[in-house]
């Protein structure tokens with residue numbers, strides 16, 4: 559018998575989640591035990607990117623959280639009040655819950671987890687912070703023996719994208735924001751992102767997990783990036799810094815055996831970050847979370863902080879964790895109690911492809927005569943063999959010879975070799991001192 563899912567919401571993340579669940583080949587075998595039983599939406603008229611059997615989609619969200627057949631409710635509607643209400647009803651009906659909703663968890667976590675503990679169900683929230691980056695589970699499990707002293711994150715992709723563009727282009731906040739909205743990197747109403755509220759929700763959740771206590775969301779300080787100017791960025795640069803919107807949770811009080819909840823500083827604000835700091839190089843829409851503790855030292859989680867596929871990966875990993883527990887509970891009377899997500903069940907060797915067949919990027923460095931048209935000839939020749947170029951840079955001179963560096967897009971090695979064989983015969987080419995693969 560399969561595990562039945564009730565999914566609330568079929569927006570970007572809901573659609574990504576359904577797509578991942580339906581496209582299960584090559585993923586964990588437990589995914590095949592899952593059944594998308596009901597999907598709750600606002601309107602039946604909206605065109606959908608996923609093809610679900612008739613009767614699965616409904617506008618009656620209440621019927622999903624009350625459906626006795628559903629094992630796991632996946633809340634992906636966003637917003638606060640309605641989401642909170644539906645999560646609490648699902649819990650009261652004995653259902654496990656998976657949610658991506660940082661706003662609800664950061665504000666109503668205490669109420670929700672108290673209810674869940676009482677009902678004996680789990681509320682899973684991997685997707686609520688860092689999109690596809692696994693950081694909740696590591697904080698709850700793998701890192702939990704450490705004494706964490708600081709969690710520092712770039713946890714909002716929109717603001718990191720804006721700051722990165724301001725830095726690289728020397729542009730103003732308003733211009734970049736307007737362009738980011740046009741390109742779909744920023745919401746029409748960007749308030750929650752640019753004023754730091756979204757990051758504050760996320761650091762409240764991370765702080766709670768890292769330091770083992772609840773966090774009052776209203777006490778989290780947040781200052782956004784509206785006032786960051788290109789002049790600040792330029793000065794910071796000259797001084798050896800970049801400006802990032804950091805979300806920081808830090809232990810303030812000394813360790814004490816008598817108190818389980820330490821005093822913390824939990825805040826979000828634009829921050830000058832030394833260029834040598836691990837977070838300084840996290841650019842664009844990416845997120846990263848640096849966790850520092852004892853005895854571990856530093857560990858950094860990096861990846862896509864939003865997007866349908868990335869967030870679906872986190873949502874589905876939570877679903878899988880619950881499915882593993884439900885499956886082992888159902889079979890515990892018969893065979894073993896082994897959690898299939900923790901045990902290793904590999905049996906066969908994987909075939910290994912020869913390196914010549916791999917599709918990778920290449921870096922090539924050429925020494926050429928300093929004459930017009932050389933870069934054009936290189937590009938044309940690569941194009942002739944189907945090698946697409948990511949970048950071509952003339953870095954300077956070595957004596958009389960010009961030095962040109964080319965980075966390809968992903969390509970089969972054989973095609974690059976063919977192009978290079980022809981390039982070597984060109985009158986303007988002196989030599990090709992380097993050919994390296996790029997990860």
Ligand code: HSE
Pocket residue numbers: 713714715716717751756863864
């Ligand atoms: N709005 C968020 C961001 C993504 O820009 O990072 C969802 O948490």
